Amino acid sequence: MTARHTSSEASGRVITEADIDEIAVGATVLGTGGGGDPHVGALIAKRLIRLHGDVPMLAVDDLSDDDFVVPIGGIGAPSVGVERIQSESELLLALQAIERATGRTPTAVMPIEVGGGNSMVPIATAAIAGLPIVDGDAMGRAFPEAQMVTFHLAGHGPGATVLVDHHGNEIVMRPVDGAWSERLARAATVEMGGGATMIDYAYGGDVVRDCAIPETLTLAKRIGGILGGRGAGGGELRDDQKIAALCDELDAVRLFDGKVVDLQRAVEGGFTRGAAELDGVGVDRGSSFRLDFQNEMLLARRDGELAAVTPDLVAVLDLATGMPITTEALRYGARVSIIAMPCHEKWRTPIGLETAGPAHFGYDVDWVPVEDLAKARAATEAEAGSAGGSSARARKEAA
Amino acid sequence: MTARHTSSEASGRVITEADIDEIAVGATVLGTGGGGDPHVGALIAKRLIRLHGDVPMLAVDDLSDDDFVVPIGGIGAPSVGVERIQSESELLLALQAIERATGRTPTAVMPIEVGGGNSMVPIATAAIAGLPIVDGDAMGRAFPEAQMVTFHLAGHGPGATVLVDHHGNEIVMRPVDGAWSERLARAATVEMGGGATMIDYAYGGDVVRDCAIPETLTLAKRIGGILGGRGAGGGELRDDQKIAALCDELDAVRLFDGKVVDLQRAVEGGFTRGAAELDGVGVDRGSSFRLDFQNEMLLARRDGELAAVTPDLVAVLDLATGMPITTEALRYGARVSIIAMPCHEKWRTPIGLETAGPAHFGYDVDWVPVEDLAKARAATEAEAGSAGGSSARARKEAA
Numbered sequence: 185m186t187a188r189h190t191s192s193e194a195s196g197r198v199i200t201e202a203d204i205d206e207i208a209v210g211a212t213v214l215g216t217g218g219g220g221d222p223h224v225g226a227l228i229a230k231r232l233i234r235l236h237g238d239v240p241m242l243a244v245d246d247l248s249d250d251d252f253v254v255p256i257g258g259i260g261a262p263s264v265g266v267e268r269i270q271s272e273s274e275l276l277l278a279l280q281a282i283e284r285a286t287g288r289t290p291t292a293v294m295p296i297e298v299g300g301g302n303s304m305v306p307i308a309t310a311a312i313a314g315l316p317i318v319d320g321d322a323m324g325r326a327f328p329e330a331q332m333v334t335f336h337l338a339g340h341g342p343g344a345t346v347l348v349d350h351h352g353n354e355i356v357m358r359p360v361d362g363a364w365s366e367r368l369a370r371a372a373t374v375e376m377g378g379g380a381t382m383i384d385y386a387y388g389g390d391v392v393r394d395c396a397i398p399e400t401l402t403l404a405k406r407i408g409g410i411l412g413g414r415g416a417g418g419g420e421l422r423d424d425q426k427i428a429a430l431c432d433e434l435d436a437v438r439l440f441d442g443k444v445v446d447l448q449r450a451v452e453g454g455f456t457r458g459a460a461e462l463d464g465v466g467v468d469r470g471s472s473f474r475l476d477f478q479n480e481m482l483l484a485r486r487d488g489e490l491a492a493v494t495p496d497l498v499a500v501l502d503l504a505t506g507m508p509i510t511t512e513a514l515r516y517g518a519r520v521s522i523i524a525m526p527c528h529e530k531w532r533t534p535i536g537l538e539t540a541g542p543a544h545f546g547y548d549v550d551w552v553p554v555e556d557l558a559k560a561r562a563a564t565e566a567e568a569g570s571a572g573g574s575s576a577r578a579r580k581e582a583a
Numbered sequence: 584m585t586a587r588h589t590s591s592e593a594s595g596r597v598i599t600e601a602d603i604d605e606i607a608v609g610a611t612v613l614g615t616g617g618g619g620d621p622h623v624g625a626l627i628a629k630r631l632i633r634l635h636g637d638v639p640m641l642a643v644d645d646l647s648d649d650d651f652v653v654p655i656g657g658i659g660a661p662s663v664g665v666e667r668i669q670s671e672s673e674l675l676l677a678l679q680a681i682e683r684a685t686g687r688t689p690t691a692v693m694p695i696e697v698g699g700g701n702s703m704v705p706i707a708t709a710a711i712a713g714l715p716i717v718d719g720d721a722m723g724r725a726f727p728e729a730q731m732v733t734f735h736l737a738g739h740g741p742g743a744t745v746l747v748d749h750h751g752n753e754i755v756m757r758p759v760d761g762a763w764s765e766r767l768a769r770a771a772t773v774e775m776g777g778g779a780t781m782i783d784y785a786y787g788g789d790v791v792r793d794c795a796i797p798e799t800l801t802l803a804k805r806i807g808g809i810l811g812g813r814g815a816g817g818g819e820l821r822d823d824q825k826i827a828a829l830c831d832e833l834d835a836v837r838l839f840d841g842k843v844v845d846l847q848r849a850v851e852g853g854f855t856r857g858a859a860e861l862d863g864v865g866v867d868r869g870s871s872f873r874l875d876f877q878n879e880m881l882l883a884r885r886d887g888e889l890a891a892v893t894p895d896l897v898a899v900l901d902l903a904t905g906m907p908i909t910t911e912a913l914r915y916g917a918r919v920s921i922i923a924m925p926c927h928e929k930w931r932t933p934i935g936l937e938t939a940g941p942a943h944f945g946y947d948v949d950w951v952p953v954e955d956l957a958k959a960r961a962a963t964e965a966e967a968g969s970a971g972g973s974s975a976r977a978r979k980e981a982a
Contacts, residue, residue, distance in 0.1 A: 264720050351763065353759050354756065354758075358754075371774040
């Protein structure tokens with residue numbers, strides 16, 4: 185850790201090389217299938233922390249009005265991102281471009297979203313630039329489009345928006361609104377080869393205090409800890425206990441255990457788009473499940489009935505180990521468990537649902553809170569159960 | 584004329600409202616089918632000169648090293664440009680963006696190409712901003728792609744590159760080279776609706792003195808004068824004398840008189856692409872002709888034989904009036920005369936031909952100077968003539 189970050193040194197919270205894998209895994213769960221592949225990003229972040237020192241972490245509430253906070257991440261199809269390595273010079277070029285465009289020197293970076301790759305990019309950037317990172321993000325999850333951020337929900341535009349690529353091309357856009365930012369940035373990203381580094385919604389500490397969803401890096405690390413086997417009481421979790429422990433920690437619903445029997449997936453328009461069909465295993469044998477995704481998992485249906493709808497979070501976990509699987513990494517025959525959890529309350533407002541609800545993605549369904557869908561299904565099952573059927577609830581007790 | 588332009592006031596050369604139509608028509612001839620539709624641009628330029636005063640014109644050689652010269656024009660498919668009106672605020676936003684991006688205040692504007700629309704955009708901009716315009720451009724004609732400029736041939740990159748649209752979106756790119764500039768700008772232009780205002784290759788007076796093709800606005804005005812009926816000796820030209828007078832003035836070859844019998848044209852990838860087939864009329868009856876275009880006319884073939892090849896200039900003129908017809912305005916059944924002339928010598932170098940020769944556009948033909956192709960055909964015809972056939976040369980004498 186350098187001597188530059190006195191406030192965060194005082195708080196004593198830093199991200200070390202040893203934290204990276206847990207954060208990456210946890211952020212991948214919150215990334216709901218998108219937000220970038222964690223593998224390459226984690227390697228880069230660890231290397232840069234080794235080279236440049238630990239990264240100080242600032243609580244959202246600790247930001248001062250004078251801070252200039254720069255959200256930085258990757259944009260593009262995860263199918264491209266998994267093979268794309270953001271170089272140090274690409275990250276530094278992005279920081280230089282935002283400073284030149286705004287005349288303000290960044291004092292902190294932050295993740296624009298919590299996702300496997302996009303939690304790592306700002307950590308790597310912070311390490312190189314000797315800046316602290318904000319413990320929070322602008323989605324509380326990952327979303328596929330650039331305007332799907334809490335800044336947008338609060339009426340803040342994207343401002344000076346930077347895109348850089350590994351060729352050294354630099355673009356600074358000043359789009360009139362978030363929708364134009366997404367549209368122009370996506371087109372540029374496609375030309376840049378399907379992946380680029382992006383800075384948008386760079387704001388002062390006052391705006392970030394209002395808008396950021398706090399403590400999401402800390403939450404990611406806690407999730408990564410559970411999936412790494414760290415139990416609540418300090419004990420070690422067996423692999424077959426992890427998904428249940430995670431659902432307890434996150435107030436998540438375990439929607440379905442099954443194996444992938446059909447998978448359509450294509451890179452188009454700068455996104456990875458597709459759908460997966462699953463047949464149930466274990467307590468879910470005899471049922472089927474469908475997941476629709478655009479980078480992120482957006483819609484989950486069990487036997488044709490809605491089980492979870494964007495902006496609520498849907499994560500696909502390896503059935504044996506609990507480790508998260510991105511939409512890009514999903515494979516035919518994979519045995520998975522699908523969990524869902526409520527999104528942050530900012531997304532459950534009219535503007536939140538307009539921005540990232542099912543209609544925006546062209547799904548002709550109404551959003552219903554995932555916990556209500558779960559309650560309705562539990563009630564139906566209880567009825568069936570009292571009539572002699574089996575109940576999926578048995579799974580929880582068995583775990 | 585305002586009091587701001589002392590050097591050009593001294594030279595006394597200005598563009599007045601009365602010059603606009605002649606420049607627009609002449610630039611459309613040099614635009615070889617592209618470079619934008621002159622109609623709307625001429626209306627805007629005339630209105631702005633009425634409002635803000637005449638536009639001082641600077642000779643390329645009069646530029647000082649301290650000048651900061653900003654080429655400004657429209658980018659996109661002419662099919663879109665014909666219906667798109669660039670507002671004053673759009674032009675001013677572009678100027679502000681280049682000043683903010685470079686920290687240099689523009690002292691003059693210039694056309695990036697001579698084309699119907701793209702000669703008018705810089706005149707309109709000069710009028711609003713109270714700046715002089717350079718009598719020269721970076722192509723000596725119009726070309727479809729952004730890197731097809733004499734700056735590029737001399738090894739100069741696009742530098743800070745501005746795109747703005749009528750929504751108010753602003754993009755400043757710093758592409759690593761001219762090819763990337765074209766690629767990124769084209770993608771952004773498509774998103775912006777197929778047309779945008781662009782500034783690129785903004786350089787100091789020293790570079791522009793080296794690179795610009797001089798006196799192309801003056802040439803355009805002279806061409807427009809001839810097509811307006813002004814003869815060499817001050818006499819008035821009849822419509823049926825104009826094309827011959829123009830060919831004399833430009834050292835152009837009259838390739839073919841015919842009518843359009845087939846036309847394929849589509850807006851794709853930010854270009855207007857297509858081909859026209861013609862059947863001969865008059866002295867060319869019995870022959871056929873084919874034109875291939877991508878915004879500009881690129882390849883001309885008579886009875887399957889090459890007649891003119893990019894970067895040489897091919898212009899399509901109305902057979903009755905001599906007025907130029909853009910690729911967008913070309914219609915089935917139109918009776919036209921096709922003329923061709925040598926491009927500027929800068930395009931006849933290895934780098935010039937690599938940049939804008941037939942191979943770049945995917946045509947599997949070698950470039951041959953248009954005057955050599957004409958000589959070869961004249962020789963063949965003379966042979967056929969001495970054997971009793973008719974000669975197209977008869978047309979020249981008849982005119």
